[in-house]
Amino acid sequence: MKLYNTMTRQKEEFEPIHKGLVNMYVCGVTVYAPLHMGHIRTYISYDCLAEYFRVFKNLKVFYVRNITDVGSVVGDADQGEDKIELKAKDEHLHPLELVDRNIKGMWQGLDAVRCARPNISPRATMHIVEIIEAVQKMIDRGYAYEIDGDVFCDVSKIKNYGMLSGNTLQKLEAGARLSIDDKKHNPNDFAVWKKARTNSVLKWNSPWGVGYPGWHIECTVMSTKYLGQTFDIHGGALELAFPHHENEIAQSYALYGEQPVKYWVHTGLLLRDGVKMSKSLNNYITVDDAIKKWGAVNLRWFFVNGKYNSPMNISDGALDSTNAGLERIENMFSALKNNIGSTYNTKLHTNLEELRQNFEREMDDDFNTPNAIACIYDFVKQANIIIATHIYNEQNVIEITEYFAKIDKVFKCFDFLYSRPTQDDSQLEQQVKQLIDERNKCRQAKDYTKADALKQQILALGVELCDNKDGTTTFKIK
């Protein structure tokens, strides 16, 4: 599998550092405001990527996505006010009250669009001790300096600063955008620890007085604490590449003398009707409203249909045509299940084998979900012709259903796969229990072929089996 590495600006063969395990860190939400559509897009992408590694590549994934509950400042400049402090003051809330509320909303939104929870979701404020230690280490190693309660990273000491974003010091110094801050040695130095404002609530004692961490150092501390000094994938939206990720690299260099990440993977920009979404432009849509308007599954399917690192444009028309694609697949399944004949169709089998190859080939090419989905449509087109002939049997149906269920573990949009005869769960439960008993007898008799066929039959009913260590089999109706 190849992934586009922002660092090298090319697709690279993906080889995890530790065999069989992918260590992935994705920059999480700054919980000063409700989740926005950009978050949804980004996190659906990494959710699919993690599931693809798990389901198709048989890799374990340890997925860490932080929660920024302090340290992200307005304008992302060193002189801004903490976004959470500011918003909480506006709303007459304790900052933690605002944070708790937005964390609740964040999970509601991400659960709704079926993003599996990351393995861990550490919060920045859980790491103040480690952050203070990291800042001290940067000072001790000569990469940071304190002035009047602020601590800055000295970027002039960082070899190859700008290697990720291309914003080298030469380029930055030539640019007029950065104003010179009197306190800093160099206008491009950035804060790793900030002096607290007089009335701020989010603050801790440190060797440099009362303050709070810089945003960049939080991610360096959390990613390396849980994944090691170097890890496989660091993700986030493209706009985080500079300065956030560039500064994470600088900090890792200062702390450990090395770049922390093997593959820098960034998601693309999200537009609304062709322009950047923003409250001031009045083209902004909240996640809640988008879910109400288009439905959570359709929204997910829309994002899955875009390539993760291309710009995407959200619009009513785009959403409608994506949904039409989902319906095309659904219609094939409904025809497939209604016209079952008695003869196994080898052509249909071959078509499915082609889909297997083509789908994975496209996914392996830098996670090209739109091309992979085009392969699905190709299959649907050809399958529909065969389905109309009725010359295929239950075994064909099981094969196709099973493969689409495998795809669905990644995309999580094919609810129609699990449509069941109109019977209630208790009847289905009865039926499943009988099939499990039968299967267990086959297993005892070592007739594994029949046992597997029965497992597939159970799967086709939309039921997940789990063979426990103690010899029992439990199941879950999806």
Added chain:
Amino acid sequence: MKLYNTMTRQKEEFEPIHKGLVNMYVCGVTVYAPLHMGHIRTYISYDCLAEYFRVFKNLKVFYVRNITDVGSVVGDADQGEDKIELKAKDEHLHPLELVDRNIKGMWQGLDAVRCARPNISPRATMHIVEIIEAVQKMIDRGYAYEIDGDVFCDVSKIKNYGMLSGNTLQKLEAGARLSIDDKKHNPNDFAVWKKARTNSVLKWNSPWGVGYPGWHIECTVMSTKYLGQTFDIHGGALELAFPHHENEIAQSYALYGEQPVKYWVHTGLLLRDGVKMSKSLNNYITVDDAIKKWGAVNLRWFFVNGKYNSPMNISDGALDSTNAGLERIENMFSALKNNIGSTYNTKLHTNLEELRQNFEREMDDDFNTPNAIACIYDFVKQANIIIATHIYNEQNVIEITEYFAKIDKVFKCFDFLYSRPTQDDSQLEQQVKQLIDERNKCRQAKDYTKADALKQQILALGVELCDNKDGTTTFKIK
């Protein structure tokens, strides 16, 4: 209003320290295992108490309930292993993975039984800096000592140790239960900072080496950080009174020279079929199963029917008879709405006035919810006789509905109040908008009596109004 104060062992008039504001801290969940029924009981009690303060006493409530994500050890003794570390090891998970999973489940369970989220839910690991500072301060003030990486509170220095639980040092020393720990000066000294085990994950550098906080110090640090050195109410289940709360008092004495809490309020024991619920006794029921078996609302109503500080016994029979009570109220409402006549009934009005007085009198008597509910049943009995006569009018219905809706802001079980004519939300919305327009015209014309009547009419449709500062009125269909 009177509340039973475990400290003084008597009901005391409740007077908050700061006029108009109740600062309340309740010991939260140790997230090493799924939520259990005892949690549900306890947190429903404090949820009702907080809502009662808000709705009936017009008090602001700042409710802090912590999350213990490190430091609670097996057996709650100083030598046990951290519960989260141990469980995570068993399940081959990173401790944070276990914690995140259980926090998710905790919110699912508590949201299901309609407990409003506390204002803030701080996690222990967000306060390691403050905990280390508190431990250092205890040492500096001569109330704690370090031995080999552990720091113990010296209880012999604590004036009146045992004042809450009655477990004075004399009594404790006479008891045979405590074995002498060689490291401690006194067998009753307790750990405020613990040396980390070799392979533990949850650990931080400290002036005393690598370790983690004691459970008791976490609550002292979090409660006083957010609520001040002294605050109004400290809650938790009765079994926390000793040693947990006793040790919180000791720590506050060591840190600030004073007892932290004005009212110590404890919830009672929960039994299943007369015996303590435990996995080993096989009479344990998970929250998920209990919700499936009895329904979240019935479960909540069951607990509301018990006095918060009495032992309660959960059993199928008990749940059934409580539900019957809820049905009795529901039946009255359905009759009330179906038999509306045209004459205002002053007797029915007087009955309602009596309910108002009696309900609040009982609630004010140490939050006696069962007696308060008995007053509701008395009202229902008398109202049913009048309802059968049809001699009452819409105004009576509105008055009664309004008062039950007020009660329901505390109990949150009267879903039948909000049953609406069979029309969809868009029709209802239309209707409500017209009523709001009409009401706004009355308000402009300063006819506030009619405006209020319209507000009540809208409320009876199950719609909450909110008059915004900018003069607009928004609404929410319940």
